[in-house]
Amino acid sequence: MFFRRAALVLLCTTALVTVVSPSNLVSAADATTDDIMWLPCGAIECATISVPVHKGLDSNARISVGLYKRKAVTGSSPRTLLLLPDREYGSDARTLAEKAVLTFGTAITKFNVISVSPRGAAGTVMPAGSDTAIGTLDMVDDLEAVRSALHVKKVSIIGWGSGATVATAWIMQNPSVVQAAVLDSPIDPSTSLVKQSQKNIAATALGVETAMKWCASHLACPMNANVAQELQLLKTNIRLERVGAGVTFESVARAAARTIVAGNPQELFVAIATANTGNSKPLLALAGDAPTALQAYGRCADVSRADAKKIAKANAAVKPHKFTIGAESQLYAMCAQVTESARPLGTVKPSNAAKDARVLVTIARGDQVIAPSVVRAMAKRLKWKYSPVYANRHLIVGYDNATTVAAMKFLAN
Structure with a gap:
């Protein structure tokens, strides 16, 4: 009988310890009252x-x-x-x-x-x-x-x-x-997003200029000796179709968006130098596919069709010194093909x-x-x-x- 009572006391004590054990306390992080099933x-x-x-x-x-x-x-x-x-x-x-x-x-x-x-x-x-x-x-x-x-x-x-x-x-x-x-x-x-786009275009042009200066001042850049000359050579090679099919001014701009924008101009300049020597694969890999209407939806959802046309026209009118960054003119032009925004910004x-x-x-x-x-x-x-x-x-x-x-x-x- 004594042993049965002792066992019962021990069992209750163990249960009590289990209940109040610190490891079982609900923390502030767990004590949420949200309606979301995580x-x-x-x-x-x-x-x-x-x-x-x-x-x-x-x-x-x-x-x-x-x-x-x-x-x-x-x-x-x-x-x-x-x-x-x-x-x-x-x-x-x-x-x-x-x-x-x-x-x-x-x-x-x-x-x-x-x-x-x-x-x-x-x-x-x-x-x-x-x-x-x-x-x-x-x-x-x-x-x-x-x-x-x-x-x-x-x-x-x-x-x-x-x-x-x-x-x-x-x-x-x-x-x-x-x-x-x-x-x-x-x-x-x-x-107005139209007014903002004009300033964004200027920021893009400055970004290209800054990237070129970076290359000219770093020996690790393969075009360090004469950046402008190498970029001019690329433009000539594109016009005369001396580079791989798919290397265009537009694809170079897309490649720039994936490198310079991420703070890695070196990768772009290496790919351009490689393309100038006959291997366009690295540059085409950076460029990826041409933009689609699906990629334009986010931009189109925030502007009226009329404003999208103005932004596309402003970007298309840019005459880049050597190259530009991104595909804004193409993407905003696609807004004419999709449902017009009911809630534009601005x-x-x-x-x-x-x-x-x-x-x-x-x-x-x-x-x-x-x-x-x-x-x-x-x-x-x-x-x-x-x-x-x-x-x-x-x-x-x-x-x-x-x-x-x-x-x-x-x-x-």
Whole structure:
């Protein structure tokens, strides 16, 4: 009898210890009240949230927005941090979540990180017939739906490129839901995209000139002896069809967008030098395929058809000194073939409260895609902190260590 009682006491004690054991306590990171069903995805968690294709319209069409989560592992009251990737450059949403600590350091472990896949990306596939409903303002609605489903009053944000533009438009219209934001190279959703495009064209031309100067000043560049002469030789070889089929002025511009824009001009100049000596394969590999209407949807969703025509015409009229970067004239010209945007940018009216928002705006001074002058003017007008970086590339947070550290410190305060 004694042994039966002793065993019973021991069993109860063990159960009590199990209940109150620190390893079984629910952490602040786990104590979420969201309505989203998270499933294991390797080192992170994945989920989707269903949102209407067109908010406020009588339609049953819905899409599933992809979400990728990394829970906070330090701190007692973690904030929610949304990561908003660019549609075209940099890492995708899932990669941002998976490599968050590697990219941002241990400071990010204090946040519940939610990386949001933009409309039209692999994680947020659009239904047939709604392929072009991927505009900035549509994605602003998606972010509000995500915040609501997470049951948090405020979120922090890091956005890049088009993702930063989405965040900018959201903060302009509803700043009260944002704790703090770091915006890397956004366009200004409150001013004319036609006017911005003229400045972007100038930034691209400066980017080409800067890349040529870099080559001329670095012995490692194979065209170091005479960059202009080598580029002129390429132009001659293209006209006389002495290079491989597919090497055109347009393909060189696409190759530049994949190298110079990523801060790696060396790769482009090596490929050009190789093409001039008879092997065009490296240059063609960098160029990739010609742009398609599918790739134009993101641009077309943010401009009227008339404005798209103006932007395409302005880019087509450029007479580059040696070469240019990107395929803007071709992509914007394709807007004539797709459904016209119902919610173009340039019409967003910032609320007065937006000037009180905690926002850090950054961009590389040598950005070849977005004109720093546009970003600076927007930040100044809204009284947001503006912190440009001496670099020659597009997108800077996560690529420049000092900028990344400063961004995380800004969000943590």
